[in-house]
Amino acid sequence: MWSWESVIDEAYDQDIPVLAARARSDEAESWRRGAGGCNRRARSMRAVWNILAIRLDKGMCGGTVLKDKYGKEIEEILSRYPVKRSALIPLLYLAQRDHGYVTESAMQEIAHLLRLTPPQVYETITFYTMFNLKPMGKFHIQVCKSLMCALVGSDTVIEWIKMKLGIAPGESTADGLFSLSVVECLAACGTGPMMQINDDYYEQLTEDKLDRILADLRSTGTSPLKSGPFMWPEPVPSGRGA
Amino acid sequence: MPKHELILLKNMMQPGYTGSLTDYEKTGGYQALRNTLGKIAPPDVTAMVRKSGLRGRGGAGFPTGVKWGFLPKDYQGPRYLCCNADESEPGTFKDRQLMERDPHQVLEGIVLACYAIGAETAYIYIRGEMVLGSKILEHAIDEARVAGYIGKNILGTGVNADVWVHRGAGAYICGEETALLESLEGKRGLPRVKPPFPATHGLYNKPTVVNNVETLANLPHIINRGPEWFAGIGSPPKSTGTRVFCVSGHVKRPGNYEVPMGMTVRELVYEHAGGMRSDKPMKAFIPGGASAPFLTPAHLDVKLDFEHVAAAGSMLGSGGVTVMEEGTSMVWAALRLMEFFYHESCGKCSPCREGSSWLVQTLRRILAKRGRMEDLETLSDLCKNIAGRTVCAFGDAAVAPIQSTLKHWRQEYVDLINEAEAANLIMPGQVGIGR
Ligand SMILES: Cc1cc2nc3c(=O)[nH]c(=O)nc-3n(C[C@H](O)[C@H](O)[C@H](O)COP(=O)(O)O)c2cc1C
Ligand code: SF4
Ligand code: FES
Numbered sequence: 095m096w097s098w099e100s101v102i103d104e105a106y107d108q109d110i111p112v113l114a115a116r117a118r119s120d121e122a123e124s125w126r127r128g129a130g131g132c133n134r135r136a137r138s139m140r141a142v143w144n145i146l147a148i149r150l151d152k153g154m155c156g157g158t159v160l161k162d163k164y165g166k167e168i169e170e171i172l173s174r175y176p177v178k179r180s181a182l183i184p185l186l187y188l189a190q191r192d193h194g195y196v197t198e199s200a201m202q203e204i205a206h207l208l209r210l211t212p213p214q215v216y217e218t219i220t221f222y223t224m225f226n227l228k229p230m231g232k233f234h235i236q237v238c239k240s241l242m243c244a245l246v247g248s249d250t251v252i253e254w255i256k257m258k259l260g261i262a263p264g265e266s267t268a269d270g271l272f273s274l275s276v277v278e279c280l281a282a283c284g285t286g287p288m289m290q291i292n293d294d295y296y297e298q299l300t301e302d303k304l305d306r307i308l309a310d311l312r313s314t315g316t317s318p319l320k321s322g323p324f325m326w327p328e329p330v331p332s333g334r335g336a
Numbered sequence: 337m338p339k340h341e342l343i344l345l346k347n348m349m350q351p352g353y354t355g356s357l358t359d360y361e362k363t364g365g366y367q368a369l370r371n372t373l374g375k376i377a378p379p380d381v382t383a384m385v386r387k388s389g390l391r392g393r394g395g396a397g398f399p400t401g402v403k404w405g406f407l408p409k410d411y412q413g414p415r416y417l418c419c420n421a422d423e424s425e426p427g428t429f430k431d432r433q434l435m436e437r438d439p440h441q442v443l444e445g446i447v448l449a450c451y452a453i454g455a456e457t458a459y460i461y462i463r464g465e466m467v468l469g470s471k472i473l474e475h476a477i478d479e480a481r482v483a484g485y486i487g488k489n490i491l492g493t494g495v496n497a498d499v500w501v502h503r504g505a506g507a508y509i510c511g512e513e514t515a516l517l518e519s520l521e522g523k524r525g526l527p528r529v530k531p532p533f534p535a536t537h538g539l540y541n542k543p544t545v546v547n548n549v550e551t552l553a554n555l556p557h558i559i560n561r562g563p564e565w566f567a568g569i570g571s572p573p574k575s576t577g578t579r580v581f582c583v584s585g586h587v588k589r590p591g592n593y594e595v596p597m598g599m600t601v602r603e604l605v606y607e608h609a610g611g612m613r614s615d616k617p618m619k620a621f622i623p624g625g626a627s628a629p630f631l632t633p634a635h636l637d638v639k640l641d642f643e644h645v646a647a648a649g650s651m652l653g654s655g656g657v658t659v660m661e662e663g664t665s666m667v668w669a670a671l672r673l674m675e676f677f678y679h680e681s682c683g684k685c686s687p688c689r690e691g692s693s694w695l696v697q698t699l700r701r702i703l704a705k706r707g708r709m710e711d712l713e714t715l716s717d718l719c720k721n722i723a724g725r726t727v728c729a730f731g732d733a734a735v736a737p738i739q740s741t742l743k744h745w746r747q748e749y750v751d752l753i754n755e756a757e758a759a760n761l762i763m764p765g766q767v768g769i770g771r
Contacts, residue, residue: 174500174502176414176540177521177522177540178522179521179522179523180502180520180521180522181522182522183502183503183504183505183519183522184502184503186505187505208522217524218522218523218524221507221524221525221682222504222505222506222507222525223505223506223507224464224465224505224506225505239672240626240672240673240676241426241427241626241658241669241672241673242426242427242584242585242656242658245584245585245586245658245660245664245669246585278424278426278508278676278679278680279424279425279426279427279508279626279676280465281423281424281428281429281431281432281465281466282429282432283426283427283428283429283582283584283590283656283658284429284582284583284590284591284592285429285590285591286584290465293467293468294467294468295468321468322468323355323436323437323468323472324429324433324436324437324469325348325433325436325437326433326590326591326592327589327591327592329348329349329350329351
């Protein structure tokens, strides 16, 4: 079926008609947003800028590292969406999983895979907080500091970790094991104070529990204190819910 | 044991219930789907939902059936359903429980909604941090696909509905429906100017419905037991059904409580959540997540439904009820929430982008006892110039904590500025962990 997607696709491969295709798709996009009164000059400037970026990208498309390694998974992700760009966040996650953070060349490769310009990838990745643009510790500790957790002691959790690990938020330990961040609400407000370490939640923290978690991570790389499927209060009276 | 009947949390409260497809089917799961697909015409499903009085549980409380009715009737191309599982509103943690404990209930709701609006593709936009939740959902989708409840030609009726999980990446604003669509399209999550509304120009410019997880989870029950049954629960005619309230803060038993709409805050906090955690009396509460203005104990008998909470000067919002005890500094509490909004402003419009930063700085100064009396004027001026002047409702939400604390606890600001008494106020972070 005819679509702007396929026009851009073709133009991208042939290099020459890219300028026209981009400009026209931008035109189409601002119209479809109902932005009839939007600044025309800004619109065409953006089109030209995009072309320059595409041309630049042609010279350094970042190789095929991800594609070679995760070809099938990438195909599967792309198949979920009618428009390629939707796969951007899933592919960035894939790159981050591969390397611990998203490298410059991964961004270029993804841009190429999705027929985007590197700036389009860069503007998206910097908008979201979950992508790391630099190497992180093996365990990325994120403590929630929003009001509900703060009411039950999240500031003490942060101080405790700072003291135990000797790092401030935004830093990593010298051995590369831990990084600390202070973040906003993670949807565990009734079981605060809480933190997330890599993919896992740890809730209802106390000083004692924190020590055990850090020790577990150091020795085994995981901790049985992490949360399972969430339910609070628990149906069978136990612990604090009694 | 609660006196009223549970609807959404009923299954998961059974000991040993795992949320697997077998468990869900044993409790009558997917019966609504069997009885609907090919047997009730899609417009009639929409009519049933409209009749039930179901209103959105995501924040705005828009009647769900009415929203579905806005989709163009004669449009030939694809339509989309987006399940809003972004759940980032501070104080809210119900969707997480609904998805992680009973994922099929949500999925059945999604397929029913797809059928009603004629969508063949649904995306569950789940917040990026909920890795466990997205894995559970993906597993449940696989189970349902094998059993023929999701995918092509569902149950041999010729109806198609594919469901995909799409993880966000840490941006509160992507809970706003148009920002969610932008994000799903692989862009920055900047809310769109409305109109046009998603019903006509949504995902990929196609007719789209965005519904919250809890909203969708109600659908199988409405179909199974009839819209009249649902409309009789809660506080009809305007606020029907139950709400899963997320109680947090200084209470004995925080957690998710499903109660009929219209229950008083007093009953929810003192009977369900066990009352205050210590002997200190209640000082303040938020009835509907961080975006809802603070209320005082004078409002304890306000009924928790859309109209009564609004009449009391706040909003039911996402159902996050946060309780604060005597001794909590309200200026500090307002600052904590304001810091959240400052961090999460998407930056598209200047009043919100610049104003939130200005508000945070002013509050910090006051709290550090370096404030001036004029600062109070500045605060209210800024709030007035943000609310109602932004692209999305985030602007109104962001000023709620300040406006409401200035209204109810102005003296605390004055005292801080006067450097009086303030030294006695406890900031919870400084007194150790625990309740
Ligand atoms: C700033 C902002 C944040 C929002 N966050 C969420 C959210 O996290 N989850 C949600 O379901 N709705 C959220 N909403 C509401 C959605 O825009 C939308 O109204 C809702 O998903 C519609 O579903 P419903 O009709 O089922 O409630 C938010 C709205 C705003 C303005
Ligand atoms: S109000 Fe704030 S969050 Fe909403 S569009 Fe404007 S800047 Fe973005
Ligand atoms: S406030 Fe910490 S998880 Fe919500």
